[in-house]
Amino acid sequence: MYGEAAALGAGTVLNALATGVGSAFAIDAETTARIELDDTGDVTGDIAGAPDGDTRLIRRCVERVVERFGDGQGGHVRTESEVPMAAGLKSSSAAANATVLATLSALDVTVAEPRSSEDDGEEPDGIGREEACRIGVRAARDAGVTVTGAFDDASASMLGGVTVTDNEADDLLAREAVEWDVLVWTPAERAFSADADVERCARVAPMARLVADLALDGRYGAAMTVNGLAFSAALGFPTDPAVEAMPHAAGVSLSGTGPSVVAVGERAELERVRERWSQREGDTWMTTTRTDGARVIE
Template sequence: MARHRRRHKNHEESGSQGSSEEEKLKGRGRAGGAVSIVNAISTGFGAALGINLQTEAELETTDKPQIKLSINGEDADPSLAKAVIKVFSQALGVEVKGAEIRTYSNIPVAVGLKSSSSAAVAIANAFLDALGKKMAADELLRNVAEASILSGTSITGALDDAAACMLGGIVATDNHGRKILKHILVEEKLYAVIYVPPGKTYTASFRKELLTPIRNIAAAAFTLTLEGKHWEAMTINGLAHSAALGLPIEPAMNALRAGAYAAGLSGTGPAVAAIVAEERVDEVADAFSAYEGEIVKASVNRGRMVDICPC
């Protein structure tokens, strides 16, 4: 990504008052979307799959001591953006007085489709771009996880979600230990068909004790993921979390009947994601169309190979 610098000079010309010069930096970043394979809230171990929804971020530093954020042209709560700037400034040893950040995304918000993780990665990339800095993928993701907890947008740091948004493919992580345990590239061309019912789920008000009864099920699903049985893991995880949260399992079951490889609740919902071969996309979408809400289709982000330190 190209770095853009713009200089603003004081209107006073050099003379008895001298002259001052202040540099404003501009950067751009982007990240994909993701859906859950295993929810990490109950165990700290999670897995997610990258999909080709997207968030783009534009950042410009300012001389005002505030962080301003807009999402798709509307003013938004800057808590996550503030945390990202704070954590990355500390990591880089730099000071930034303020910034204006604009994000543009086609990811539905607060339904379990990782909009916050995608935004955090995109903003982090835009900040690095503005400063002309580079950061290893695992270090960047650990800092994003720290910012997510600091801002209250994640319970565990959502390293799995952020990694899937950034790297694509299937990512399995130890969220509490900030470790990427496995990154699997998806060989087959697949699609995510997602049912988004009415309603929102916000992390700040989520009662994580609701998931305590299915903790062992989530752990078993994570083991399946490490063994390469990620579609079985996704279905088991999704159905168990729907049951624990009192959400209907019928949409996922109907997607499976229509030929989906896997289907289940993403995150804490209410969105239900199904992974399907290209020839089954319409059938699974038809199965979801029986329910009130929106249907989102996106190709699976098959992933790119990067060097990750599992430590």
């Protein structure tokens, strides 16, 4: 009973901490989960490169899938990631999605593609990707690694493209395929989502509501930039990287609760931003968006 799957990291359009509405977009950086189920009933886990890493989330993902589709199985899950942890790039959502899909695969549960307008109205066998995503979101709440449940981050990671969500109801409000080049600056410091100052974030709710309107209108670049300025101020991060990027990027934002900053636009223009950001301490790297979302490997 073996399963393997990969899910994507993501960048932020709108941080959901202020109002419960959030938006994110998938990037080409993957987290892979490999699981082998057995009859022990106990779930263990480990994270490649982080021997002391917190495995509560991935273990809980396995447990939730087994509770719904299995027969009391246990096993061992291991994740390996290109997405830096605690950097605002949705590493937890990617790990949860990959683990859920790998466990479903190990149990021979079919993961259906999103329904289209041409479907005949019959429910697909197995489980849809959107509902599979919700399993990981609920596991994240169980494990205490998220404040909002992060359905925005998780949906972008699972489905690909850019999504807008109501995180309080776990509702997908909008999804659109986008093709952007993406520049990421990740300083050495780390910031865990569960430690974010929710009260300070709530004070920028008027700006968050404006960002939500922009995102639902498809104006993602402007939405990102307003979000980035508002939440950098609320969470105590510098706005200098965003200001440096604004003349050249279609949008730039603090990603998640930081510390990473993401900019989107045309590669030639983003290379000019990269020259500036590379002078800062930390890692600066270029990637792209992804529209295909998470995938079962085996």
